[in-house]
Amino acid sequence: MIALRGIEFGYDDQPVLAGVDLEIEEGELVLLAGPTGSGKSTLLGVVTGLVPTYSGGTLRGDVTWDGESILHLPARERAGRIGFVGQNPAAWFVTDTVEEELAYAMEQLGLPAATMRRRVEETLDLLGIADLRHRDLRTLSGGQQQRVAIGAVLTMHPRLLVLDEPTSALDPTAAEDVLATLTRLVHDLGVSVLLAEHRIERVVPFADRMVLVRGDGTVEVDVPQVVLERSPIAPPLVDLGRSVGWSPLPLTVREARRRAAALRTPLAEALEVPATAPTDQPAPTGTPVLEARGLSVAHRTTPVLDGVDLALHAGHVTALMGRNGAGKSTLLWTLQGRLARVGGTLLNAGRDPHAVARDERRTLTGMVPQSAADLLYLESVSEECVAADAAADAEPGTCRALLDRLVPGLDDESHPRDLSEGQKLALAVAVVLTTRPAVLLLDEPTRGLDYPGKAALSTILRELAGEGHAVLVATHDVEFVALTCDRVVVLAEGEVVSSGPTREVVAESPSFAPQVTKVLGPPWLKVAEVEKALQGSLA
Numbered sequence: 001m002i003a004l005r006g007i008e009f010g011y012d013d014q015p016v017l018a019g020v021d022l023e024i025e026e027g028e029l030v031l032l033a034g035p036t037g038s039g040k041s042t043l044l045g046v047v048t049g050l051v052p053t054y055s056g057g058t059l060r061g062d063v064t065w066d067g068e069s070i071l072h073l074p075a076r077e078r079a080g081r082i083g084f085v086g087q088n089p090a091a092w093f094v095t096d097t098v099e100e101e102l103a104y105a106m107e108q109l110g111l112p113a114a115t116m117r118r119r120v121e122e123t124l125d126l127l128g129i130a131d132l133r134h135r136d137l138r139t140l141s142g143g144q145q146q147r148v149a150i151g152a153v154l155t156m157h158p159r160l161l162v163l164d165e166p167t168s169a170l171d172p173t174a175a176e177d178v179l180a181t182l183t184r185l186v187h188d189l190g191v192s193v194l195l196a197e198h199r200i201e202r203v204v205p206f207a208d209r210m211v212l213v214r215g216d217g218t219v220e221v222d223v224p225q226v227v228l229e230r231s232p233i234a235p236p237l238v239d240l241g242r243s244v245g246w247s248p249l250p251l252t253v254r255e256a257r258r259r260a261a262a263l264r265t266p267l268a269e270a271l272e273v274p275a276t277a278p279t280d281q282p283a284p285t286g287t288p289v290l291e292a293r294g295l296s297v298a299h300r301t302t303p304v305l306d307g308v309d310l311a312l313h314a315g316h317v318t319a320l321m322g323r324n325g326a327g328k329s330t331l332l333w334t335l336q337g338r339l340a341r342v343g344g345t346l347l348n349a350g351r352d353p354h355a356v357a358r359d360e361r362r363t364l365t366g367m368v369p370q371s372a373a374d375l376l377y378l379e380s381v382s383e384e385c386v387a388a389d390a391a392a393d394a395e396p397g398t399c400r401a402l403l404d405r406l407v408p409g410l411d412d413e414s415h416p417r418d419l420s421e422g423q424k425l426a427l428a429v430a431v432v433l434t435t436r437p438a439v440l441l442l443d444e445p446t447r448g449l450d451y452p453g454k455a456a457l458s459t460i461l462r463e464l465a466g467e468g469h470a471v472l473v474a475t476h477d478v479e480f481v482a483l484t485c486d487r488v489v490v491l492a493e494g495e496v497v498s499s500g501p502t503r504e505v506v507a508e509s510p511s512f513a514p515q516v517t518k519v520l521g522p523p524w525l526k527v528a529e530v531e532k533a534l535q536g537s538l539a
């Protein structure tokens, strides 16, 4: 259906894509993966036509649709057949309400009113957003926005859907629902899907083929099984498979569980030995750094948080999880002090953050917001880093060193606006971490980060905790939680519905359990724990 031939693309003297050939057939779901900043969004842009029209840069090669070149067909004329949802869907909204947004693209195509009406209704149901239909787009949570954006392109019935990290803001259940919906379109209607994603554990089970963009701008294209044999980008299941020598590699939890039978005895034995059994941080004791009691918060007249109790202790990393729209971002901004509450008490180091002046709040609490790029306002990576060091009175080079751990080797002179999403996020995280606040709040800090980047963030947060900081991470990334967090607090409809040690909370929940727990059962959470236990039992 669509074919890329000999695609080369770059900015001035910086090559991004170096000779990409790719064909996508009708009714195929193709997963695009690769390191942060490797060129995934760029490749999607070549397909939609947004690159090079809006990106600048030089493009060589050809793009054909049913055999005819569309290289010079502008993006808006490709839009009827190629539907695109970008990494930051809210930035693309053109109307005010959910219903208007779903109808907008069809109006542009001049479809009859009755058709539009029917497709809006179908789409609201397909994506489970019927109750949001009259809502103002600006008041939606991140995950709600992502679903509306996907719905808005589906109404056009495109033959090819191009999606950039479509599940990054979705809770695990919503992500599975959206992927199941896409798969149904692929199987039943012959729609094709090209989808870039970092959390490939979510997509691999649905993918027909996988494209790995290597760091040098070339690609490897094959079935996921083959690409993952050697890929530096691999989900925990594949890491586990490689570690214990499974071949072929299992791609689904179900396959892995069958293979895992042989591990049960040695793992059970390892549990009996203190040196090889997984251990948890002892439960926090003493006075918390930050304590909220009975917090209630409303957006205008709509109650969002209802009687939330939460305590953050020095030395601990806590995860805040829960469905899209549960109130996680609202809670973080309330703890930070920006949002007013209608009830309850809140103390950070003995003070009420809402009552302190805005500038001083920043010294009490570090906050990486969901749209992390909002924190970046200077002209280059190095200016951001130098300013962050100066503002925090940190040793020169501190921010840059943090950044290099998250995404190595960014050019000092790059403009933050030109960074990939993951690079922007890493820079914003580095800027906030440089101030080393006693309390650190992060809202979905793994979007756009590859597995090595996430592992580095995990290590950095553990180090900060080790030095006595208190950290709270709102996230849907169950694998990151398993790797990083001691405790988990789950919100549902503005109330805390469960909280406790990570191992207990996620083991009890089919949607929050990481892959290792799903395959091996509790108490196993991480590949490293399994490796340690098996080495111990062989020794």
Ligand SMILES: Nc1ncnc2c1ncn2[C@@H]1O[C@H](COP(=O)(O)OP(=O)(O)OP(=O)(O)O)[C@@H](O)[C@H]1O
Residues within 6 Å of the ligand: 011, 014, 016, 034, 035, 036, 037, 038, 039, 040, 041, 042, 043, 055, 056, 414, 418, 419, 420, 421, 422, 423, 448, 449
């Ligand atoms: N306008 C620009 N000028 C110079 N370099 C750019 C520009 N836009 C993007 N880049 C660079 O091109 C490379 C590819 O970016 P792209 O957004 O395609 O990466 P990605 O693989 O999608 O990353 P992520 O995983 O973070 O989403 C990055 O190194 C980025 O810094």
Ligand SMILES: Nc1ncnc2c1ncn2[C@@H]1O[C@H](COP(=O)(O)OP(=O)(O)OP(=O)(O)O)[C@@H](O)[C@H]1O
Residues within 6 Å of the ligand: 138, 139, 140, 141, 142, 143, 144, 169, 171, 299, 300, 302, 304, 322, 323, 324, 325, 326, 327, 328, 329, 330, 331
């Ligand atoms: N300004 C606003 N006016 C009205 N309702 C709002 C406003 N901002 C947020 N909401 C609603 O409050 C609820 C909680 O939103 P919040 O962003 O805190 O959720 P979340 O748990 O962070 O969601 P996600 O996981 O999707 O990011 C949602 O139903 C959201 O639609």
